[in-house]
Amino acid sequence: MNEYLLILLLLFSFGTIIAMVANRKNFGLAIIIGCLILAISIPEKLPDIFVKTVTDFKVMALITIVIMIKMLAVILQETGLLQGVLDVLQQKLSYKGMLIAIPSILGLLPVPGGALLSAPLIDLHGKAAGVKKELLMTINLWYRHIWFIIFPLATPLVLLADLSGENIFAIIAMQIPIFILLFFIGYLYVRKVKNIEMKKKERKKGQLKGLLPILLPVSIALPLSFFMSTYSAFLISLPAGILTAFIMGKKKDARMLKKGISVSLAVAIFGIMLLKNIIFASRIPEVISSHLIGLPAVITIAVLSFVIGLVTAHNLAAVGILYPILAPFLTDISMVALLYISSFTGYLISPIHPCVVLTYDYFHPKFIDAYKFLIPPAVAVVVIAAIFYGIV
Template sequence: MMTHVNLSLIGILLAVITISFSMIFKLNIGLSLILGSIVLGLFSLSLLDLLQTILDASISPSTLEMIMTIISITFLNVTYQRTGKAQELAENLGKMIPSKILVAIIPAMFGILPVTGGALFSAPLVDSEGDKIGIGKVRKVFLNMWFRHIPHLVYPLETALIIASHLTGVRLSLIIAYQIPVFIVGLSFGYLMGLRDLKKQGALVIEWKYFRRFLLSFLPILVTLALTALLNVKLYIAVFMGTILLFFMTRSKEFAFVSSLKTLSNMALIGFGVMIFRQTSQASGVWDVVVNLVQANALWPPILLVSLPILIGFTLGESSPSITVSLSMLLTMYKLTPPEVCLIYTCMYFGHLISPLHLCFSVTSEYFKTETWQAYKQLIPATIATLMVDIPLMILLAS
């Protein structure tokens, strides 16, 4: 007869496989996490305990707050797209900034609207601006991917960052403060590998007309960030106020809550899935088993803090479930300091960035008609170089 230890290990292995295959077959991320939770629970809990765990996780105040935050951010993102304000941001920047800089800024600007596969929004603009300065399609893939995702290391409305803060109890502002060095390093390597050898065409010309339009388009996000950072307003309330401001600025008929219900419900499911997986994994005792195995083999903690998130990020190809699984495992093994939380997040993020399952990677490669191995020629060296700076730094700060 199998022991509880063996069943728990089989359960978590099958749970990760279930999540991976569910996402490959395009099932909602939240539903994938819930399915993984059920698989794990069936191997380690009684049916009654599993149902109680799912219920407790679903009605927890922290779960409801996370869902409200994710829904509000998603609604702001959808509104930006449907009112054309996202396009305005890029167009007004293009009137002031040379193409060499613009091919990096455009993906970053669209990156502040973190929707699944959102790299497809910026790809046509990177394509047209890149043609002006003679950039090949492989480099366009790198620029569109790298500069879209690097800001997510410090962007306070990034869902995976919010999840990391909720799961660990570390303030979002503190996580971002520790992430700033790796953000700067990432930008630097992106410039060195993607922009340095390009000839500058045109000059930086700040015309008040275009700058004013840019600021007006960006104002709802600025208001949201200011309310959160300066007045300590709850994030979901600040985002809601930013969305209301955007509504009054545009008065667009496209501002329709009902037509966004499918997108909003999908994002709400992610919040439920994250918290259900976390609570089920804790109740199952599987991480106690993993802890004992790690301690028995005397693994140096940083090895696990680095390798596990990279592996999970690469395997799942999505940041939200990857940070959920990574932290659910590691929080039961270690009392994580803020630098260690940042180390886990960064390693997970770069693992998911280069994953073939990463939807942004897939749609960008498809748009530019490139093979995965071609894009890896720049993505992997830039990833390794950034992590080689970040990993020792965070280990040093945590010691």
């Protein structure tokens, strides 16, 4: 297919997804329709891509993990265990400090789809001040992810250090100024929230036990991940967290488990993986790269990395795709950092990023209004990073 038609199909596919979601249509259905639109470019490959996606262990494992996380989140909320954790944090932090701390702390837990863990806590806390759902979604996504700019165990960062030959801590040091900028931007959103005086509730014994069902799966999965895939490790460990929460909670109702099972969420995750496979099979990343490669180095790295991160919604894949293409331009560590920052920012706000899907599914905000919070700072970060690394 003609390259320009291919890019138009991609834009039409993404535009359809965004339009449907903005009009409160089912996210899973929107993603599947987006897949069918883009599949017009490679109709002969679609059956094989579909079979590959259905039979991919990682895809099925991710769907199962996300459903189990949803079940765990429902049990923690229904039993009041989350409220106990909030009460303890309120002893130490201000109201606005809580909005930053909740997604930041849980964001460091390496759980696929982990935005769904912090969403109920953020929601519970945000209701006290009547915070808009769109703002809660933005704060949850922002503070959950920005730490991966400086987190040495972030897989895409480890991969980039390996590919570039640069020391990972040197890359992190180069990225600290942009991390500070990201943190400050997030704080500007937190400042929009009305400050309220929280009643310091008397601390009761055992209130922190609500963290156990969250920390237990991670504690089990971490050592297991040295011997098996991360997906396998969480498939084994998450049932332990669900069972622990069920036993610890005062309310023991099996219907809580059923409430956590979301077919629409499963369809959405499957659709995202199918769309990603269609994007790669149609060679869209290579086509986009070929049209941007002639620009000045700083602009090429910033724009191409942002676009590939946005289109793939997978930062690890984006880094793997980008490095071989941009290698001639990556003459020093500042350009390596620019690649990572730009691809990360595109990935962060991608409408097919699983954490965006999961957070949207939880809060059900107005989609366009939520993106009014996300897009301007994301673009600003890439522009500022390009200027900063172009000078350094």
